[in-house]
Amino acid sequence: MKTFATLYRRIDAATSTQHKRQALTDYLRVAIGDPEQYASAAWTVYFLAGGKPRQLIPTKLLRQFVLAATELPEWLVDECYHSVGDLAETLALLLPPPTHVEDVPLDVWMNERLLPLRELDEPARLSALRGWVDAMPSGDRLPFFKLVTGELRIGVSKLQMTQAIAEATQLDAKHVAQRMMGYTQANRTPQAQEFVALVAPAEAAEDGRPLRGQPYPFFLAHPLQAPFPAFPELLGPVDDWLVEWKFDGIRAQFIHRAGEWWLWSRGEELVSDSFPELAALVEFLPDDIVLDGELIVVAPRSDARPAVDDLSDLRPFPELQQRLGRKLLTPKILRERPVALIAYDLLEKDGHDLREEPQRDRRVLLEEVVSRAHSSAIQVGADLPLRLSPTLLQPDWDAFARQREEARARGAEGMMLKAMGAPYGVGRQKSGANLWWKWKLDPMSVDAVLIYAARGHGRRSGVYSDYTFAVWSGPPEQTDRTLLPFAKAYSGLSDEEMRKVDATIRRTTIENFGPVRSVRPTMVFELGFEGIGSSSRHKSGIAVRFPRMLRWRQDKPVEDADTIEALRMLLPGGGA
Amino acid sequence: MTKDLIVPAAEGLCCPPGNFYIDPWRPVALAVITHAHSDHTRWGSRAYLCHEDCAPILRKRLGDVRIETLRYGESREIGKVRLSLNPAGHVLGSAQVRIEHRGEVWVASGDYKLEADGVSAPFEPVRCDAFITESTFGLPIYRWRPQAEVMGDINAWWAENARAGRASVMQAYGLGKAQRLLRHLDPNIGPIVCHGAIEPLNQIHRDLGVALPPTLNVTALDKAGLARCFALAPHSAIESPWIRRFGVHSDAFASGWMQLRGNRRRLGVDQGFALSDHADWPGLLQAIAATGAERIFVTHGSDDALSRYLREKGYDARPMATEYGDEEGEAEPAGEVDTGGA
Numbered sequence: 001m002k003t004f005a006t007l008y009r010r011i012d013a014a015t016s017t018q019h020k021r022q023a024l025t026d027y028l029r030v031a032i033g034d035p036e037q038y039a040s041a042a043w044t045v046y047f048l049a050g051g052k053p054r055q056l057i058p059t060k061l062l063r064q065f066v067l068a069a070t071e072l073p074e075w076l077v078d079e080c081y082h083s084v085g086d087l088a089e090t091l092a093l094l095l096p097p098p099t100h101v102e103d104v105p106l107d108v109w110m111n112e113r114l115l116p117l118r119e120l121d122e123p124a125r126l127s128a129l130r131g132w133v134d135a136m137p138s139g140d141r142l143p144f145f146k147l148v149t150g151e152l153r154i155g156v157s158k159l160q161m162t163q164a165i166a167e168a169t170q171l172d173a174k175h176v177a178q179r180m181m182g183y184t185q186a187n188r189t190p191q192a193q194e195f196v197a198l199v200a201p202a203e204a205a206e207d208g209r210p211l212r213g214q215p216y217p218f219f220l221a222h223p224l225q226a227p228f229p230a231f232p233e234l235l236g237p238v239d240d241w242l243v244e245w246k247f248d249g250i251r252a253q254f255i256h257r258a259g260e261w262w263l264w265s266r267g268e269e270l271v272s273d274s275f276p277e278l279a280a281l282v283e284f285l286p287d288d289i290v291l292d293g294e295l296i297v298v299a300p301r302s303d304a305r306p307a308v309d310d311l312s313d314l315r316p317f318p319e320l321q322q323r324l325g326r327k328l329l330t331p332k333i334l335r336e337r338p339v340a341l342i343a344y345d346l347l348e349k350d351g352h353d354l355r356e357e358p359q360r361d362r363r364v365l366l367e368e369v370v371s372r373a374h375s376s377a378i379q380v381g382a383d384l385p386l387r388l389s390p391t392l393l394q395p396d397w398d399a400f401a402r403q404r405e406e407a408r409a410r411g412a413e414g415m416m417l418k419a420m421g422a423p424y425g426v427g428r429q430k431s432g433a434n435l436w437w438k439w440k441l442d443p444m445s446v447d448a449v450l451i452y453a454a455r456g457h458g459r460r461s462g463v464y465s466d467y468t469f470a471v472w473s474g475p476p477e478q479t480d481r482t483l484l485p486f487a488k489a490y491s492g493l494s495d496e497e498m499r500k501v502d503a504t505i506r507r508t509t510i511e512n513f514g515p516v517r518s519v520r521p522t523m524v525f526e527l528g529f530e531g532i533g534s535s536s537r538h539k540s541g542i543a544v545r546f547p548r549m550l551r552w553r554q555d556k557p558v559e560d561a562d563t564i565e566a567l568r569m570l571l572p573g574g575g576a
Numbered sequence: 577m578t579k580d581l582i583v584p585a586a587e588g589l590c591c592p593p594g595n596f597y598i599d600p601w602r603p604v605a606l607a608v609i610t611h612a613h614s615d616h617t618r619w620g621s622r623a624y625l626c627h628e629d630c631a632p633i634l635r636k637r638l639g640d641v642r643i644e645t646l647r648y649g650e651s652r653e654i655g656k657v658r659l660s661l662n663p664a665g666h667v668l669g670s671a672q673v674r675i676e677h678r679g680e681v682w683v684a685s686g687d688y689k690l691e692a693d694g695v696s697a698p699f700e701p702v703r704c705d706a707f708i709t710e711s712t713f714g715l716p717i718y719r720w721r722p723q724a725e726v727m728g729d730i731n732a733w734w735a736e737n738a739r740a741g742r743a744s745v746m747q748a749y750g751l752g753k754a755q756r757l758l759r760h761l762d763p764n765i766g767p768i769v770c771h772g773a774i775e776p777l778n779q780i781h782r783d784l785g786v787a788l789p790p791t792l793n794v795t796a797l798d799k800a801g802l803a804r805c806f807a808l809a810p811h812s813a814i815e816s817p818w819i820r821r822f823g824v825h826s827d828a829f830a831s832g833w834m835q836l837r838g839n840r841r842r843l844g845v846d847q848g849f850a851l852s853d854h855a856d857w858p859g860l861l862q863a864i865a866a867t868g869a870e871r872i873f874v875t876h877g878s879d880d881a882l883s884r885y886l887r888e889k890g891y892d893a894r895p896m897a898t899e900y901g902d903e904e905g906e907a908e909p910a911g912e913v914d915t916g917g918a
Contacts, residue, residue: 012837015846072716073888079881080717085838093717093835142837461838 001140002103003027003037004044008143011048011154020156024048024164032168032199038192039107045195049161051184052150056114057129061122062091062149065129070094082515085461088145095133095141102135111189114148153457158184158268159427169199174426177217182268213262213270215253216290216347216355220266220428221416221436231397235437240420242359243392243400245412246438247342248317248531248545249296250324254341256282256289257351263295274323275339277385284373284384290348291341291366292424293389296320296411298340301383308374309390311342314411316572318533318543343370344389344416347424355424362424363391407441411572413530414440443528443546444570446471446562447553450523451483453505454516456490464505464517465498466490469527469547471540472563483521484564486540487529492549501552521558526551532570542567581657581675581682582708582873584896589684589708593677594657596625598684601899608659610686611670612637613751615900625652627661630669632780633751648697664688665699666853667752668781674702683867684708687900689852690859691723694759695752695786701866706873708896709864712854713832714878720832720856727760730849733828738766738804743825745807747814747845750774752853753830754808755781755788763789766804767797771813794821832856864891876900 010023031041066077077094084090104113113132117125136144146152162180166173179198183190226234235241251266261282263272272278275295285291297320298306299313306313319337326333346366347355354362370388377384392415394400400415407414415438422434448469456465467490470483493501501523508520531545542564582589588600588607596606603620610616612626612633619638626634628645635643646652648671651660661671666687673684681704688710692698720726730746737744748754754774761768770778770791782788797805802822813819814827827845832852834840840848855863860882864872872893874883879895886893 013846015844070716073885076716076881076885079878080715083715084717084836089837090717093719457838460842461836463842 001106001109001144002137003040004047004106005137005140005143007044007048008146008154009139011156017160021160021164021167024156024161025168028164028168028199031195037105038195040105042190042192042195043106043110045161045165045198046184046188046190047147047152048154048156049158049180049184051188051190052186053110053115054187055150056148057117057125059087059149061125061129062087062145064122065126066091066094068126069096069130069133078514082455083462085455085457086151088149088151089142091145092138092141097138098136099134101137103137104132107192109144115189165198169201171199171202174217175202177426178214181214181217182264182270185269212257213255213260215255215262215264215268216353216424217426218251218253218266218292219345219425219436221438222428224417224437224439228397228401235397235417238394238396238400242363242418242420243394244344244389244416244418245311245392245407245410246414246416246440247294247296247314247389248411248413249294249320249342252293252295252341253347254278254281254291254293254343256285256287259287274326274329276329277334277338278341280377280382280384281341281373281386284376284382285369285386286350288348288351289369290346291343291369292345292347293341293343295339295341297323297337298385300336300338305378305383306387308371308386309388311387311390311410311412316411316533317531317545318535338385340385340387342387342389345424358421358423359418360420404439404441408444409572414438440530443530443550444532444544445526445528445550446566446570447524447556447560448487448527449483449521449558449561450501450505450519450525451485451521452516452518453501460490460498463498464502467501467525467549469525470521471567472561475563475565476559481563484540486538486542486564486567487527487544487547489525489527489547489549492528493552497552524553524556524558524561525549526553532567532572534571540564540567542571581677581680581706582684584898589896589898591655591657591675594655594659594675596654597621598673599686599900606654608673609634610664610673610684611667613667613687613749616686625659627669627671629784630671632783633669633777636776636780662702663697663700665690665693665696668696668755668784668786670696672702674704680705682706682708683869685710685863687712687854688863689855690863691720693723693756693853695755695781699863701863704867704869706871707864707867707869708873708875709860709882710854710900711860711874711877711879711882713835713852713856714860714874714882716857718832718835718852718856719858720850720852723760723851726849726851727757730757730760730828730830730851731762731765733826733847733849734761734806735765737826741803743802743805743807743822745809745814745819745822745825745827747809747811747827747829748831750810751777753851754778755786756851756853757808757830758788758791759786761789761806766806767792767801769794769797769802769805769807771807771809771818773810773813774808794818 007027011020014020014023031037067074081090162176163173166176253264255262262270263275263278265271297315323337346362349365374384394403404415417437417439419434448471450467451470452468453464454466456463468485469487470485472481473484474481505519508522510518510520527547528550529544529547533543534541535543582591587597587602587604589598596608597604598608599610599616600607601618605622607621607624609624609626612630617634617637623642625644628647631643631645646661648661648663651658657675657677660674662674664670664672664686666689670686672686675682683702683704685708688699690699734744748757750773768789768791778788778791828847828849829843829845830849830851832850832854834848835850870892872886872891873896875896875898883893883895
């Protein structure tokens with residue numbers, strides 16, 4: 001733990017990405033040269049690249065533990081937590097100093113202590129934890145509890161980890177990216193030999209190809225932020241581009257190899273179990289094939305079978321959310337919220353890696369594969385949850401700009417532009433002509449009133465930075481109208497604005513509920529969001545996607561904020 | 577029961593039978609000053625009374641005002657009460673105000689810390705019936721490491737920077753923290769630079785017999801000297817042309833608030849050292865217990881939390897509203913105006 005804690009502190013203290021990267025590379029070089037560290041290095045890479053084992057110790061148990069160890073009243077521990085804004089740090093600060101000190105390597109911590117802890121009953125867990133923490137140097141506690149609470153938040157991305165490994169090993173970053181695929185899945189217990197495999201010298205035969213159920217690194221798109229008139233100059237003629245709708249679902253890779261299938265989300269989680277209906281694809285798709293596409297909820301099946309590129313039945317993202325994170329998929333939810341994969345790229349066919357082929361050629365092969373699967377399904381009367389993302393054709397960029405305005409009505413968030421001649425890249429490539437562009441619609445927006453505020457975490461701990469927004473239940477002439485909360489947002493303000501909002505919140509507080517304050521409605525914000533759907537979970541009956549503050553409307557009195565009707569108008573089919 | 581000897585009033589903490597105020601935030605006839613941080617030392621009163629070591633600092637702050645002084649333990653009759661000043665260990669010349677009236681004793685702590693800092697006279701508990709305590713760091717997350725350890729870390733940080741050939745720029749409050757740091761820096765590591773806003777306060781300390789290492793003006797050093805120096809500056813100097821003389825440097829901040837990672841991150845300095853001139857949680861509890869007082873009034877900081885905790889422990893404790901803690905000394909960093917009530 002000491003080695004991990006030292007690395008954690010070094011990364012945490014770093015004030016630039018370069019220093020962070022240096023800390024990682026230094027650590028890796030030492031670890032690679034010391035076989036005794038392989039097992040703990042396997043875990044270190046896992047955690048720093050974003051891996052999270054399913055909750056190691058329930059928060060409830062950690063609270064019991066800290067209450068027992070400090071003999072402080074519960075309300076005071078809560079008060080401390082609200083002041084610190086981070087459970088792991090609160091624990092590290094509150095617990096009494098160690099009685100003696102022992103250093104246990106990270107892999108032993110994980111494999112022999114923390115993971116088996118789940119099998120024990122509560123008193124046994126508490127006493128084990130007590131014994132361990134008593135023997136832990138004070139400086140190791142923060143990283144330790146960060147691991148235990150699953151909130152490392154240290155600002156290292158998987159990409160940075162990949163680059164650090166490439167730098168420490170002198171390997172091609174693309175190969176490392178391929179080796180890293182799936183490494184950070186939940187519930188894995190990375191082993192010493194996996195670390196060895198990550199950093200091993202490249203073999204002559206290695207061409208960055210995945211094995212069995214392993215996916216390819218996703219090629220990620222950049223937002224197209226140039227003003228529209230610059231498009232012809234920036235992008236050239238429309239004929240050089242494959243233009244498609246940008247769907248608001250989950251990016252996923254469908255893998256069919258040796259008779260088995262796997263579905264990976266963009267977060268590199270294996271999600272096959274959450275979408276069992278995709279098993280039907282195996283029957284109609286050829287073997288040794290990999291599709292890239294978007295998972296999306298479609299309208300429940302009627303008698304009519306949608307055509308292969310029909311998009312009229314796509315449902316908004318909140319309905320897809322109802323499929324995620326469920327332990328149990330009931331027949332009801334499978335019936336009411338069926339998904340389909342909208343395929344837009346073909347990465348492998350007959351076991352051949354197609355990623356270096358130009359987009360144009362991959363597209364032709366994709367159309368062939370998907371259409372053939374579709375017709376065979378129709379022949380036997382089967383319902384295939386697979387669609388083809390249609391290509392959009394227009395004579396010029398002006399016409400595309402006009403067509404883009406229809407995106408929302410079609411359940412899309414804008415358009416995707418992909419260079420016809422480009423290979424399928426790795427990750428979010430920094431520059432070059434072969435990028436994928438996402439050309440999104442401007443967000444939907446309403447003017448909403450801030451009614452609750454909570455203190456933030458991390459860099460914003462102690463500052464009221466997380467807000468709940470409401471709209472009016474009726475028009476101004478309705479005297480008994482109330483404010484209906486519908487969204488939470490915490491991004492979009494400058495530090496300076498946030499300080500002012502923070503001060504106003506403290507001045508206008510009505511009541512404290514633990515970390516949350518209700519405030520007198522005085523502040524109006526233009527709130528932007530990417531999608532909107534009905535929701536029975538929210539009092540307003542509405543859920544929005546990616547809400548954030550676009551502007552603080554200091555010019556606008558709260559009476560002039562928008563009404564729930566304005567939000568309803570934005571719902572699909574709401575008349576907007 | 578007799579009437580309270582100290583009551584909160586619009587002007588500040590008032591002692592009615594003595595007809596004076598302690599650290600008033602509005603002008604009054606007689607202001608008794610616990611220490612010279614600006615949130616405790618407002619301009620405009622007709623006369624001031626403070627510890628003799630506090631007077632030169634007060635005079636520097638307020639100019640030519642009428643100041644009377646007392647030594648620690650020396651007492652004086654004011655109105656119907658007997659008043660004395662006792663060491664608070666916060667900064668040089670800081671005092672707890674002891675007030676006695678018809679056999680009842682009240683003590684107002686001002687700001688205080690328990691650990692001897694080598695600059696100010698160490699805190700001495702004073703037995704009393706009622707104790708008015710500060711609570712700047714009145715939560716159990718605040719437990720200071722011994723000064724020797726923190727100063728060891730600071731010297732190690734300086735030495736490491738000096739080896740790497742970059743200056744170490746430390747932001748610190750000009751009165752108290754700056755001199756405490758100077759007192760314990762290791763001058764063998766390199767030259768020490770002090771910003772012009774701090775140097776006059778150093779001189780007052782030296783004149784009063786506090787041994788501080790030599791300090792230089794930034795212009796006195798050549799490039800090689802700057803690359804090894806330790807520089808002390810107030811926060812306001814950090815974005816001034818002064819800082820540019822150091823070129824590539826490492827920066828740090830020494831304050832009790834640096835105990836929390838969020839504050840360190842928000843400040844954006846390379847290092848945050850948790851070094852405070854206020855009592856930590858165990859220190860507050862220890863000080864309160866040592867007074868033997870049954871009635872406790874808790875001012876600026878975590879007044880709600882600390883008084884609730886004390887009530888649960890059997891004290892007659894309650895918050896007392898003041899206007900301290902929002903300017904100098906150790907006001908919380910930007911974004912945090914109060915610590916929030918329970």
